Amino acid sequence: MIEFPDEPALIPYFTAGDPSVESVPEIIEALEDGGADVIEVGLPFSEPVADGPTIQEAIARALENGMTPDVFFEKVSEAEVEVPLVVMTYYNIIFHRGVEEFVEDCAEVGIEGIIVPDLPVEESDELYEACRKNDVDLIFIIAPTTDDERIEGIMERVSGFVYVQARLGTTGAREDVSGTTYDVLERLEGYDVPKAVGFGVSKEEHARSIIEGGADGVVAGSVFVETAAENEEYAEAVEEKTRELKRGAVSGEER
Amino acid sequence: MTANSEGKFGDYGGQYVPEVLMPAIEELEEAYDEYLSDDDFLDDLNAKLRDYGGRPTPLYHAPELSERVGSKVYLKREDLLHGGAHKLNNALGQALLAKRMGKDRIIAETGAGQHGTATAMAAAALGIDCEIYMGAKDIERQKPNVFRMRLMGAEVNPVETGTGTLKDAINETLRDWATNVEDTHYVIGSIVGPHPFPAMVRDFQSVIGREIRQQSVEKEGRLPDSVVACAGGGSNTMGAFYDFIDDEEVDLYAVEAGGSSLEVNEERAPNSASLNIGEEGVLHGARTKILEDEDGQILESHSLSAGLDYSGVGPELAYLVDSGRVEPRTADDDEALEAFHLVSETEGIIPALESSHAVALLEKEDLGDFVVVNLSGRGDKDLDTVMEKSGVEV
Numbered sequence: 343m344i345e346f347p348d349e350p351a352l353i354p355y356f357t358a359g360d361p362s363v364e365s366v367p368e369i370i371e372a373l374e375d376g377g378a379d380v381i382e383v384g385l386p387f388s389e390p391v392a393d394g395p396t397i398q399e400a401i402a403r404a405l406e407n408g409m410t411p412d413v414f415f416e417k418v419s420e421a422e423v424e425v426p427l428v429v430m431t432y433y434n435i436i437f438h439r440g441v442e443e444f445v446e447d448c449a450e451v452g453i454e455g456i457i458v459p460d461l462p463v464e465e466s467d468e469l470y471e472a473c474r475k476n477d478v479d480l481i482f483i484i485a486p487t488t489d490d491e492r493i494e495g496i497m498e499r500v501s502g503f504v505y506v507q508a509r510l511g512t513t514g515a516r517e518d519v520s521g522t523t524y525d526v527l528e529r530l531e532g533y534d535v536p537k538a539v540g541f542g543v544s545k546e547e548h549a550r551s552i553i554e555g556g557a558d559g560v561v562a563g564s565v566f567v568e569t570a571a572e573n574e575e576y577a578e579a580v581e582e583k584t585r586e587l588k589r590g591a592v593s594g595e596e597r
Numbered sequence: 598m599t600a601n602s603e604g605k606f607g608d609y610g611g612q613y614v615p616e617v618l619m620p621a622i623e624e625l626e627e628a629y630d631e632y633l634s635d636d637d638f639l640d641d642l643n644a645k646l647r648d649y650g651g652r653p654t655p656l657y658h659a660p661e662l663s664e665r666v667g668s669k670v671y672l673k674r675e676d677l678l679h680g681g682a683h684k685l686n687n688a689l690g691q692a693l694l695a696k697r698m699g700k701d702r703i704i705a706e707t708g709a710g711q712h713g714t715a716t717a718m719a720a721a722a723l724g725i726d727c728e729i730y731m732g733a734k735d736i737e738r739q740k741p742n743v744f745r746m747r748l749m750g751a752e753v754n755p756v757e758t759g760t761g762t763l764k765d766a767i768n769e770t771l772r773d774w775a776t777n778v779e780d781t782h783y784v785i786g787s788i789v790g791p792h793p794f795p796a797m798v799r800d801f802q803s804v805i806g807r808e809i810r811q812q813s814v815e816k817e818g819r820l821p822d823s824v825v826a827c828a829g830g831g832s833n834t835m836g837a838f839y840d841f842i843d844d845e846e847v848d849l850y851a852v853e854a855g856g857s858s859l860e861v862n863e864e865r866a867p868n869s870a871s872l873n874i875g876e877e878g879v880l881h882g883a884r885t886k887i888l889e890d891e892d893g894q895i896l897e898s899h900s901l902s903a904g905l906d907y908s909g910v911g912p913e914l915a916y917l918v919d920s921g922r923v924e925p926r927t928a929d930d931d932e933a934l935e936a937f938h939l940v941s942e943t944e945g946i947i948p949a950l951e952s953s954h955a956v957a958l959l960e961k962e963d964l965g966d967f968v969v970v971n972l973s974g975r976g977d978k979d980l981d982t983v984m985e986k987s988g989v990e991v
Contacts, residue, residue: 388894389764389880391771392615398758410892433613434879438893460613460879464603485617487778492619510617511776 344426344454344479344502346536350591351379351559354566358383359404366417372577374423376584385414385431392459394514396564419451428455445472455479455502463496486522503536515564516542527556546590553594560591604792609912612791614882621778626793628698650679656812661943666959672972682974683833684715690801692719695782702726705784706770708763709904710742712786717751727751730769733761735903742978760897763907787830788911791882802836810840822965823848827955829905831914833973852954854900855927869898871910872918872925885912901930902950928957949974
């Protein structure tokens with residue numbers, strides 16, 4: 343189960359298999375070195391409907407590079423890190439492997455949480471049970487459209503942290519933080535689960551203003567995917583980007 | 598069978614979509630339940646289907662085909678519906694529903710362009726903004742429909758991801774919906790997607806089977822021995838079958854695109870036969886039969902008919918195949934082409950390549966003395982593909 347830090351958390355995401363299959367443990371370690379508090383590792387699925395162009399393209403490259411669930415578990419297990427790891431993937435990958443087996447595989451390689459962007463709480467019975475049995479957190483997403491009644495239902499099942507989607511639409515780096523974020527955070531105030539905000543985060547200022555708005559953590563994905571893809575020395579570049587966003591998150595609390 | 602309260606047909610169906618869409622889906626479910634029993638809504642829809650759409654469509658006794666096959670063959674002429682395919686039944690229904698729900702923009706995916714055309718028509722007729730997503734490969738092979746959509750004021754967005762076919766167009770439309778969900782309704786074109794779409798689209802299409810039933814009794818004094826329809830996603834199939842599900846004496850045949858082969862390798866599926874050779878999985882919001890590789894990645898389907906070229910199929914149809922009520926069959930590209938020419942030459946009707954798959958079954962199997970084939974659409978849109986395939990230059 344995920345131990346969430348007391349200070350503002352930075353939760354980077356990257357797509358496993360991009361820029362190469364071999365890069366997986368290196369990137370995980372670089373993210374930890376840069377100050378990541380939880381790391382989201384994306385297990386590619388061919389139909390990523392919740393993702394914008396940046397992550398779609400990374401997923402296509404990763405699949406082209408030969409990333410599969412078997413390779414994923416093998417490569418993740420090679421990473422030597424202390425921070426909690428979380429897998430983000432779509433439900434068909436889990437369903438096809440067998441829900442129980444998938445969660446056991448996660449537990450075995452040290453993955454402490456699972457995020458499934460196309461699995462609403464209504465369809466989560468089987469995965470929820472398997473996660474409980476294996477002490478793995480099931481992390482749900484709350485969207486700007488989610489009403490209080492749905493929030494209630496989601497909060498009954500969520501553990502580790504809740505992922506607050508900052509805006510409508512799909513993943514992808516944006517220039518500003520959406521105003522709807524603060525409204526959702528306010529509605530979550532009474533719930534005793536760490537709240538991490540993502541979707542569109544790419545800059546130090548974003549991280550700062552999200553924490554200022556009352557979040558416990560910041561999730562950033564596309565910006566790390568871009569950083570890993572565009573730099574030959576990807577590990578160094580990813581570590582540097584992590585440091586920048588972590589700095590932003592921490593400064594959000596101080597202000 | 599109607600979906601149960603959780604939107605399931607057996608284990609199939611459900612709502613596997615991003616949380617951001619769930620409230621819209623709940624809202625749609627409510628609106629749909631309400632209008633299904635609202636006489637004003639139904640009267641309005643039926644009047645539009647009659648006066649704008651041209652319903653009822655004829656049940657035509659095809660004399661030459663009958664002679665050739667040695668039984669009475671009737672064609673349900675959905676090709677004569679306004680727009681040239683059965684798709685208008687559903688598009689009008691959903692566009693009308695969207696309007697009642699106060700949504701001022703509709704979006705849709707399209708493969709062959711028939712659903713996109715029908716949605717563009719419905720939007721123009723009802724005065725709603727409309728955007729269509731279509732795979733780049735499909736735009737290339739279905740140009741007349743692209744131009745028709747644009748003529749009617751719809752914006753057509755090419756989808757370059759994946760192999761640029763229907764599956765990729767659905768992904769992109771879901772992404773648009775997730776971005777604009779507050780004022781936009783997604784008019785899904787087949788009995789696929791999250792609940793309530795499979796049940797709702799089937800209900801809007803079930804007018805086909807109701808008419809077949811009534812017309813069969815009028816013309817032959819009895820129900821047919823079998824009803825045959827092609828299945829991509831499966832909307833014309835379920836539309837034609839739904840009224841006959843309790844009539845065990847009527848055999849129901851769903852004909853899928855066998856493409857170039859029924860072999861499946863890890864790279865690709867050279868067919869679109871998910872009912873015949875698919876595995877249980879989750880695609881585009883529903884648990885159903887899909888074409889996937891050993892890791893659960895979705896395989897790119899193939900068919901020479903763009904409208905059948907899809908890696909999944911409606912959950913209700915998958916359920917009816919498992920329970921034995923619907924017989925899954927395939928016709929390959931060559932058989933469909935042959936049937937295309939046959940119907941054109943013998944009956945003076947140019948069928949859609951999709952429907953040609955259904956017709957092809959007539960030559961492959963004894964379907965009884967009285968057979969109804971659902972001719973889901975007309976083939977004008979396919980002339981380029983057929984000319985190219987047949988090496989014809991005009």
